Amino acid sequence: MDHPVSIWPVLALVLIHFFGMRLRFLSGLPRSIWLSGAGGVSVAYVFLHLFPELNEGQEHIEDAVQALSFLRHHVYLMALLGLAVFYGLERSVVSSRKENQKDSSDEQASPGVFWVHIGSFALYNALIGYILFQREEGPVQEMLLFAIAMALHFIVNDFGLQDHHQHMYRRMGRWVLVTALLAGWLTGFLVEMPQSVIVLLMAFVGGGVVLNVLKEELPEERESRYWAFLVGATVYSVLLLAI
Template identity: 50%
Template sequence: MWEPEATVVKSISGVGGALVEFEPGTGVVFAAAIALAVVHLLAGGLRAIDRVPRSGWLSFGGGISVAYVFVHLFPELEERGEILEESDVFVAAFFEHHVYLVALAGFAVFYGLERLVTRSQQDDTSFEISLPDAGVFWIHIGSFALYNGIIGYLLHDRAGPTATVLFAVAMGVHFVVNDSSLREDHEHRYHDVGRWVLSSAVVVGAAIGAFFEVGEALVAVLVAFLAGGIILNVIKEELPENFESRWWAFAAGAVGYTAVLLLV
């Protein structure tokens, strides 16, 4: 469970954040960020995760990701809301009451992206937005780069090395699921360019977090947006019948990782 940590900072007036000194867990954070980056670079070589019928390992990884959201991220939002409730900053007070709407926004944004990609592949002329394949690719990859950057930044926000590792494991298996989907959507473009962009985004996010700490309100927004995005990106892979998802593998991942999170 997330807990606030005391951090030595150098304040910057008027910026809404602070430069931070390196903490003892910084090495763990960067090791985790590099490991997550490597996942995107190597996931395509995992022959065991065929798309159809869907590999049980992908469903198992999806269960782990969803378990982390419900057991850690959503309760974390509740705790952050209590902290924001005491803040005199209007924006912080607003998010104390609406932070779950941000999670809904994250869900909706990635749902919209999925619809954009699907419609572009079907050449549906009735769709309101007409973009070339390259444009769809960069919108999709750019959105996931932001997503990965948030994950890299939030590695610094975990309550100690153990919590950082648990977060990294959940996001690592989630990256495998995302990688499989993006590779299917964009094929050689993703392999040649996309995976490198997403790998770099995680490390860049971690680097930003090493030097700059944003306020509690913005961190709450990042966590909420990420939670909504994870739920959509996992569920969209599990529900389509043509993927022949493995419900038992999904349930095993969710139950198993829930037990780990509750016991550690």
């Protein structure tokens, strides 16, 4: 591809990992209305754009899994898997932080849990980078809608990861995520996966987005702004339905 337009959205996502945590007005309690609104945008994109797209791609899954007929109409199993994986990761981090706080008053998760958590988000970022490259084949507006939703989602993720891992995330974690994002995008130049595989990857990412947004919004101690979440979801929903 002579002119990879997706390089600009990818660079924007990279900058978010580098500078997103410096947006001090997003930190503190009650939860920033901008973070809640960003979460609403991400979830709206998944439900109104990504999941319907997965439904349209179901025929590719049917052709690819003829030997496994019970999977033919269950592309959303991958979305459920994405949600379940990130839910399990979140529980392991929370448990590790509680144990460390009891033993040493250290609120961070253990190094082992940190690397598992960051490694999983690195894979997540790589998938998003690869999917973003694949958007080159469609209308530019489709790529931009995906990039905007993921950019806001990355901001939410960055604050969540920094809360869990603090200086370990700032010193190492964000570099791993940036490297993974770029690696996933660059893989698009070298590897062209079957459409059925891309559909499954998108489903996994969609499930991960839903869980990673809601886990930041639901805890009572976050004092989240439901109205901001609702406004973000509504505004982006209107935009998606209008295009």
